[in-house]
Amino acid sequence: MGVTIHDVARAAGVSVASASRALSGRRKVTPEIAERVARAAAELGYQPNAVAKALRDQTTGTIGMVVPGIGNPFFTTIVEAVERELQNSGTDLLLCASQYSPQVEARRLETLLARRVDGLIISPCDIEASVPAVLDAARRVPLVQVDRYIEGGGADWVGVDDEAGLALAVEHVIAGGARSVVFAGSRLESSSARLRLSGFERTAARAGVEVLPPLLGEFTLEWGVEAGRRLLDAGRLPDAVVCANDEIAVGLVRSLRFGGARVPEDVAVVGFDDVGHATMCDPPLSTVRQPVEEMAAEAVRLLGQVKAGDPRPAQRIAIAPRLVVRQTSRPVAAGVAE
């Protein structure tokens, strides 16, 4: 079916070695041969077989990326940023979704490794259950974790400083006058979920405000709606709700307003991520912005440095987040208003 380099060599009347050299330019050939090979290749519509090249070179020019789900805009934003970052390096991205399941995730990693990707970027879905598969993969190819990480620190990571981000959010609502606060987040299956809760608790405790029991569900709009309903049902609203991501925050604002509460007059709401959902919300959401472009750039850079199974101590690169004050919280001097 396909045209091979042998066909090109035959058509040009030279050996395969010359054809290969003429096409790759990795060794000199006479101008005449270069010309004949180029013409033959063009005429036959020759396209090198990347599979054969990969087998011979022991490198595929692809890196694999595994994220929990592409339905979540935060992950698609990261994926796009990584793609942009890889754009001109000649490496392609092989994208997989683990669907928030450690089993699926392990299977995906297996097939990516079988396809001999040159490196992996992963946001492990579960801080504990993802450990064996991720460590195993890291032993075989360069691997960088992004956003989420596995416990124990066996692999490099780049992400946002979650605790600092939550501190910004909590301090902001307190500066706006909040005396009672609550956290609406996700069950503690990921590092992000845990760090955001602990960042919240630590800052709130230090500030001495009243802290209601956290509402932990999923990183989804639906859970935000449900969390809002529970707050309304409880009879007494806190002055502020700090959310673990924007989807939760958007759902929460929706259900609070639906229940008759005014945002931000009765309750201030702050989200986390700032990836599009935030400006779409009504009113626009105050949130903590993740530096997605920097994270992607850093992840790609790190991946280039890492050697598989290198016993070098794992790095953790935490980038500082930034507070973006919009209209679901009362503005104060601090923070950026947009």
Place this chain on the structure above:
Amino acid sequence: MGVTIHDVARAAGVSVASASRALSGRRKVTPEIAERVARAAAELGYQPNAVAKALRDQTTGTIGMVVPGIGNPFFTTIVEAVERELQNSGTDLLLCASQYSPQVEARRLETLLARRVDGLIISPCDIEASVPAVLDAARRVPLVQVDRYIEGGGADWVGVDDEAGLALAVEHVIAGGARSVVFAGSRLESSSARLRLSGFERTAARAGVEVLPPLLGEFTLEWGVEAGRRLLDAGRLPDAVVCANDEIAVGLVRSLRFGGARVPEDVAVVGFDDVGHATMCDPPLSTVRQPVEEMAAEAVRLLGQVKAGDPRPAQRIAIAPRLVVRQTSRPVAAGVAE
């Protein structure tokens, strides 16, 4: 670096042929050899090299998918549906985004073909500019278009019946009492954009209502906001706006309400797609639902049947859409209420 089947064979004390046969089970071996090979493979942590297998078998067990952008929730929904559909068939998906650029799209197709994918699913970004790359790809591997298609009908397609969908939307707002209508859509670069506009115009003309000049921009929330602003600036609002997708509709509702118009009392708004944005909107959006699961299933099924370059006439499978009435339009007897 990697453990090969030669290593396994040596460790088990058999030939590579026996090792391969024991592992694949494609020819009988004695139980004793099967046992020794299985043990050796497990001990060495043998993992077959998919690149070598692909070269030898001339098939990679992957299909490529190219969509305009993964930022658009409609495309991520289709991608997820295709992934689910492929789940248990042992084929993996290689996902690429063309970023709405025919050049990028052509490059992506080239690299997918170089990697010898067994098939392609594509939503071509431009009805004209995408033609050569798509036809060329279709000549080399089985290819199915999804949602969008290129003009001229050189390749199979599966999608929603866009014109029928728009007819549903227009008839619905007219049944709700609208006497003047306008279409907010995208510039006519894709088949969807064109068919939705023509479906709108045909139905509106037949019904004899007043039709304002269409607002054509992009399939984005931002364009929806802008379109709403233009309607407000024009001084006189139509009774209903029918949009080419939900993102436009959501943005439009936002800016209409921001400008003081009531939805649906002053203006009815209907979207298209129904992929999550719709329920998130405030108020929840009336829209036309695309049968994404069916489209994905049909695309995968079709891909299995198509042979590359087969001169069989191209098929177009248009699945009927369904109207979902929520709260941005006045309910009438017809349609499904949710």
Place this chain on the structure above:
DNA sequence: GAAACTCGGGTAATCGATTACCCAATCGAT
């Protein structure tokens, strides 16, 4: 003028898994 180099081309090995082909051993039938 011969030894040492350079230049550029061709042959064949290589990557790893699969399998066509060959061969020896065993079995059943006559």
Place this chain on the structure above:
DNA sequence: ATCGATTGGGTAATCGATTACCCGAGTTTC
């Protein structure tokens, strides 16, 4: 006991691109 068939194992070809290695012709150097 002999012949054909069956069973199962091993050797080496194969997929396509790259490149180590070799070789001959032409140049340079003393």
